Amino acid sequence: MYCENNVKKTHTNMSVSPSPHHVVLFPYMSKGHTIPLLQFARLLLRHRRVISSSNDGEEPSMSITIFTTPQNKPFISNFLSDFTSSIKIISLPFPENIAGIPPGVESTDKLPSMSLYVPFTRATKSLQPLFEETLKNLPQVTFMVSDGFLWWTLDSAAKFQIPRLAFFGMNSYSSALYNSVSVHQLFTKPGNIKSDTEPVTVPDFPWIRVKKCDFVPVCTEPDQSGPEFDLLMDQLMSTEKSRGVIVNSYYELESTFVDYRLGVRGEPKPWCVGPLCLVNPPKPESDKPSWIEWLDRKREERCPVLYVAFGTQAEISNEQLKEIALGLEDSKANFLWVTRMDVEEMIGEVGFEKRVREHGMIVRDWVDQWEILSHESVKGFLSHCGWNSAQESICAGIPMLAWPMMAEQPLNAKLVVEELKVGVRIETEDGTLEGFVSREEVSQKVL
Ligand SMILES: O=c1ccn([C@@H]2O[C@H](COP(=O)(O)OP(=O)(O)O[C@H]3O[C@H](CO)[C@@H](O)[C@H](O)[C@H]3O)[C@@H](O)[C@H]2O)c(=O)[nH]1
Numbered sequence: 344m345y346c347e348n349n350v351k352k353t354h355t356n357m358s359v360s361p362s363p364h365h366v367v368l369f370p371y372m373s374k375g376h377t378i379p380l381l382q383f384a385r386l387l388l389r390h391r392r393v394i395s396s397s398n399d400g401e402e403p404s405m406s407i408t409i410f411t412t413p414q415n416k417p418f419i420s421n422f423l424s425d426f427t428s429s430i431k432i433i434s435l436p437f438p439e440n441i442a443g444i445p446p447g448v449e450s451t452d453k454l455p456s457m458s459l460y461v462p463f464t465r466a467t468k469s470l471q472p473l474f475e476e477t478l479k480n481l482p483q484v485t486f487m488v489s490d491g492f493l494w495w496t497l498d499s500a501a502k503f504q505i506p507r508l509a510f511f512g513m514n515s516y517s518s519a520l521y522n523s524v525s526v527h528q529l530f531t532k533p534g535n536i537k538s539d540t541e542p543v544t545v546p547d548f549p550w551i552r553v554k555k556c557d558f559v560p561v562c563t564e565p566d567q568s569g570p571e572f573d574l575l576m577d578q579l580m581s582t583e584k585s586r587g588v589i590v591n592s593y594y595e596l597e598s599t600f601v602d603y604r605l606g607v608r609g610e611p612k613p614w615c616v617g618p619l620c621l622v623n624p625p626k627p628e629s630d631k632p633s634w635i636e637w638l639d640r641k642r643e644e645r646c647p648v649l650y651v652a653f654g655t656q657a658e659i660s661n662e663q664l665k666e667i668a669l670g671l672e673d674s675k676a677n678f679l680w681v682t683r684m685d686v687e688e689m690i691g692e693v694g695f696e697k698r699v700r701e702h703g704m705i706v707r708d709w710v711d712q713w714e715i716l717s718h719e720s721v722k723g724f725l726s727h728c729g730w731n732s733a734q735e736s737i738c739a740g741i742p743m744l745a746w747p748m749m750a751e752q753p754l755n756a757k758l759v760v761e762e763l764k765v766g767v768r769i770e771t772e773d774g775t776l777e778g779f780v781s782r783e784e785v786s787q788k789v790l
Contacts (some may be wrong), residue, residue: 349634355428362390362401364485367478369504370419371449371490372437372467375729376654378449379591380488381422382619383510386407388429389622403429408481410474412437414449425624433477437470441451443541447476452655452683457749461570468495475499488589488703494581506586508614514592514730515600515613516762517754521562522607523547530563537711540774547603552760556776557753583609591617592734597758607739620735634679634703634706638720642675647722649789650715650741654729663676663779665690670785677702677790679721681710716741725769730757737765744788747776 344410368384369379384407392404399519406429408492411419413434418528437449443459444466454463461744474496480485484505489496491509511518514560523529527546530536536543542552555563561571582588588612588721594601604613631639641648651671653659659667678699679687686705696705712732715721718740725744733755736743743766745756753776759766771778 364405365730366407367410367481367487367489367583368407369474369486369487369489369493369496370463370510372412372415372417372449375731376490376492376510377411377419377450378422379512379617379619379731380490380510381409381419382622383591383616384423385426385489385617385622385624386429386616388426405429405485406482407431408433408484410470410477411448412470417564435473435477438466440671441466441640444685455599457656461574463568463576464492467493469621471495471499475502478503478505479559481636486586491578491582491588493557494577497581497584504757508589509582509611509676510589510591511582511583511712512591512730513751514597514734514755515590515604515615516597516758517730518590518613519603520548520551520553520754521543521558522604524553524558525562529553530558531565531567533565547598551757552689552758553754554774556774559750567786568688581734587611587615590621591619591730593617596737596764603682609758618734618738620713620738626711626714632708632710634681634704635712635714635718637704638679638715638718641720642718643754644676646720648718648720649676649678649723649725649744650721651725652682652712652732653679653746654732655726656729658746659684661689661691665692666780666782667785668692668695670782671703671789672699673782673786674789675702676789677698677720678704678725679715680705681712681715683707713739717751723787728752728759730755733759737763742766746780749776 355751364481366387368380385510387405387407388403391401394400396403409419410433413436416432416434419432421729437448441462444463448454471682474771484504487500487509488506488508491511497507501761523545527544536555538555539556542554544740545553561575587728592615594615601615638648655691664684664686668686687693691761701770713735716735721741724741726732726736727747727748729752745759746769747756747765749752756768760768767788769780770784
């Protein structure tokens with residue numbers, strides 16, 4: 344890519360490099376999509392250029408403009424607070440008066456329900472006129488990376504002759520399986536399967552068996568129409584016409600599936616730029632939140648800790664939450680549970696936190712998950728297998744209890760359990776994705 348060429352030039356000639364590249368990033372308004380693109384910004388800024396041959400002065404070989412909306416700007420500024428001189432953040436107002444979406448909600452983790460994903464995502468198109476007005480007045484842009492969900496940014500990029508790369512949060516294993524299942528019409532051909540839970544062999548990967556419920560319904564229902572399907576088509580078409588796809592993963596982790604994707608005709612080239620969690624800067628020792636102090640104490644007591652977290656979008660019923668809480672309590676394992684929910688209130692068990700106080704801590708704040716997974720006390724991760732969480736766990740060397748809940752998470756769980764063999768699957772009672780998980784299943788797998 345551009346940055347590699349530039350670095351080569353600076354190192355071979357040791358002469359003053361050409362003026363820096365200017366990159367535009369436009370993350371989708373969801374933490375699981377925004378975080379890896381911000382990490383990608385960090386990665387780009389690591390590339391240095393020589394600015395003076397006399398004193399070997401260097402500076403980042405790129406400047407970056409990040410587009411977002413007002414409510415998301417503080418998170419982004421905070422995340423990249425050490426790079427203020429090379430990064431500019433521009434807020435475009437998010438539309439109001441969208442049916443079902445409360446005013447001020449500009450990120451999927453704040454949505455009352457993920458069933459609002461389609462109107463929320465469609466609403467982002469109203470940012471397009473101001474986005475283009477702003478692009479007109481920016482210094483020349485070398486390339487743009489925008490989220491695959493923001494399909495309309497391809498048209499904006501084309502208007503200004505900017506090469507656009509699409510960022511997709513999925514790994515190559517999941518993308519390859521989605522592609523293969525679709526090409527072979529494994530689930531969409533009528534009569535091919537008897538139930539959503541029947542295992543079927545994937546023709547391109549004969550050692551893998553998948554179930555219909557491992558895939559989002561919009562991709563497997565024979566009747567392929569409706570607002571969700573139309574949105575998906577817009578996103579896929581715009582990705583197909585892009586210059587490339589940025590993937591937060593690495594070749595060595597899933598080479599068979601990267602090779603498969605490289606061979607798909609008509610698809611833009613995937614660039615594996617991960618694992619992006621490794622660019623996270625170390626935290627200062629002086630700045631310890633209470634949960635890190637708690638983990639420090641567990642290290643002194645030589646007690647291994649299970650980290651429990653289900654990402655930023657999972658929707659868990661009160662009944663299911665109660666089984667998780669009581670399963671963790673029964674297991675007697677030390678656990679650190681990060682959740683936005685008020686567990687006691689939702690499970691109707693006042694005193695739960697006090698009861699488990701000796702071995703469990705529940706945190707409702709935003710945490711630095713990478714810092715937690717990197718802590719010596721953490722020896723396991725009960726996770727929904729969002730790709731960021733799963734890859735962070737792999738990079739930190741922490742085995743997972745894989746409990747997928749939505750999106751491509753069932754495939755991430757298969758990758759973790761069956762291909763990489765670094766996790767154990769939590770099973771629902773009926774084998775479906777939405778099925779119920781008993782407290783016994785939780786406590787037995789934890790042990
Ligand atoms: O208090 C918190 C909570 C989360 N995180 C981070 O937030 C990210 C969450 O991402 P992920 O684990 O992928 O979960 P989701 O938020 O559920 O991610 C969505 O986006 C992912 C990437 O596309 C998909 O793989 C998931 O299925 C989809 O639900 C991770 O980097 C976490 O480290 C924190 O740092 N602190």
